[in-house]
Amino acid sequence: PLRDGAEGVTVPRVAVAVRAGDEAIGSIWAAVREPLSPERCLALRDAAKIVALHMLRLRAGADVERRLRADLVSTALEGRAGAREALSRLGLVGRPVVVLALAPRDDAGGRRSPGADADATTEREHLADAFAMHLGAVHPHCAASLLGDTAYGLVPAQQDGDAGEERAVRIATDFLDRVGSRTDAVIGVGPAGQDAGGLAHARSGADRALRALRAGGTGRRVARLADVQVEALLCELRDLVAARGDELTGPIAKLAAYDERRGAHLIETLRAWLDAFGDVGTAASAVHVHPNTFRYRLGRLTEIGGIDLDSPEVRFAAMLQLRVLPQAPSA
Template sequence: MSNRTGLARVLDDLGTTLIDLVRGDPARAGGIGGVVIDDPHDDQVLPPRALVLGVGVREPADVRARLDELGVLGAAGLVVRGPVVLTDEVAAAADRSGVALLGLAPGASWTQLAALLRSLLAEGEVTDSETLGGTPAGDLFALANAVASLISAPVTIEDRSSRVLAFSGRQEQADASRVQTILGRQVPARYSQLLEARGVFRRLYRSDQPVYIADLPDDDGGVCLPRVAVAVRAGDEVLGSIWAAVRAPLPADRELAFCDAAKLVALHLMRQRAGADVERRLRADLVSTAVEGGAGAAEAVRRLGLTDQECVVLVLALADSHVDDPAEHARLLAERQQVADAFAMHLTAVHPRAAAALVGDVAYAILPTESEDRALRIATDFRTRIGDRVVVGVGPVADGLTLARSKAGADLALRVLRAGRSQRAVARVSDVHSEGLLLELADLIAERGDTLTGPVARLIDYDLRHNGNLVETLSAWLDAFGDVAAASAAVFVHPNTFRYRLRRLAEVGELDLTDPDARFAAMLQLRLWRPV
């Protein structure tokens, strides 16, 4: 990785608004290999040169101990909640371990910091040749700084929902409301509502010229610095906007530069969107090829970084995934992608080399682990977090070159769950083994075109012609292992009536209830054909 993905880059772009360097040399760390939310109670796998977010690591003794541990693991830096108490022991641990110690501003969100850092690292993957206007394509932070220099004012780049995509330096020259926006990565709701009420967004999105906004009240009873904003467009589509904190309307030359900057930001956003779409499709192809097996699987596994790793394939689907209404179908497609993206993020937090992608109407994931039980817990935890919208099948453990076997198990488990043959929502194939065998046998029967014959067929025909209940009686008796009392109670009839029906079904179906083979055949047919 280039220096643009190192700690120096992070500190340059996020500055003192969000994080600051407490101890260590940012240049020494080199490129950052990934962002990990620290959990000292879990056996985590850190990528090389990881930047670790020490959520809950606060006391100097804990910080010192964690620095020593992360030094052994080769981490690049540790971020803890500020203000950080830098004792002599903590300073010595940072120097000894080579792990940079950083402080997160009070009030800032860990979730937003993680998203910001991962965004910066993703932008750093762009090569120097991929530039727009001299700025690396997709590097919105560098572009925000360039715009700020052009108009001599701190700026933010925001999407249509007023979420902050990037911001420039010199934010300390703005006001308290801008600091709140940066820390929360979102314009505070009270300001968004005020701007909406004043018609600012309507004017902003209807014009290609900057809009000047003054007299916005602050929390102290005064007024905020004026703002000037311009919409970011790609054709007729509004992608977002750029906001600058100013002290007076922009001069004509800077206003023109501000408008030109909006066009450049649009190119960056479209490039970023296209890159994300291409990366998503590429990852989906790699995951699909890896789990299907055959030609190309080994190369796909290598490109995913899973060679010589034991893995488990998981397959996820929406519990309710069939709709007829076209509008609902469009919503369903968007929901599938949203859930698949959330699944990928959840698994990546568990293991940096986990891979997941939407393939058709299901999401396949490859999780490096040597334990089916661990994969089951992780999938169950995801479903608990996201709600009862999904079902997940978990395959057996396989190495990188035999993932097709794990996929087959996961597919079968998912099929059982989607068919309603199990009360579970997350299952390994071993959890639904008998139900899976019945489904596979039903497939064989359907493929051969077999029809129902024998005693059960005769009983079904009799019930249809006489509005009888002999099939129900046989099913209840078999389920109760021949216990007449329990079986009669299950169908709410007197035991003597039930015994009469048993004799009658034996006569009509020509079924010997004392023959274990006949009982097994009847039970299997009832399970496969499931007569109503």
């Protein structure tokens, strides 16, 4: 029994589940004055079957529309034959368009069960649907679709260049603020594309910005490629290094080998010194040792590694190896 808000009295209610096979897809509630007769119970169950058919038909229609929209967005983003026609059907032809790429942060290091993978897929679909709804409220010609693991949004820009990108950043930030902490997602914003060919370049920029955000280290949830270009380049360098199987060389390799044998923390010391721009006090605090201890380790690493820390080129090479090569121990 539930309280009726209009009359302020308690009215008994009955409910029946609406099912499609073993899946519960809804329910029907009815206010009653007395227990249902067998005939009325049968009528309510029959009504649930009819409602189930109607809901499945609506779901099938929505799935078809989603797939069609995904095909149009995919064709437009790839710049292949038919891209202009796809943009026309989306209502985006003849105007600059900014591409947004949305995905959860990178969790490739963790192993998930098949059930968890299925849950993650469902979560991405729900996130993409919410993203599409948010963009639709911003502009009637916005388009969004889930392609693989990434949800892409196409936002018509009122102006080309930075103004269009900054507006897209505000739209993306507003969406993530509304989603809140329910999902740890990030959005990369690409440059505005002027036509079907430019849209493929815009997608590439959004993908690169998204990857830099997913790799972490920026502290951002939304970024343009210009905001994270260095991080994006480092991601691409890591890909190149992994593909070629490059390993540590030179002074860094010597220091890593010495640390492995002696546990001397020389790589940690060098990393902290470089990150602190040579400020011994700051670097020592970062690794929780006394400045005199840090100075001693700094002297040992220059001796063992034969590294000239007064050379800008040597410092740059060391910083690059420590950030790019996977074998470099972390602090």
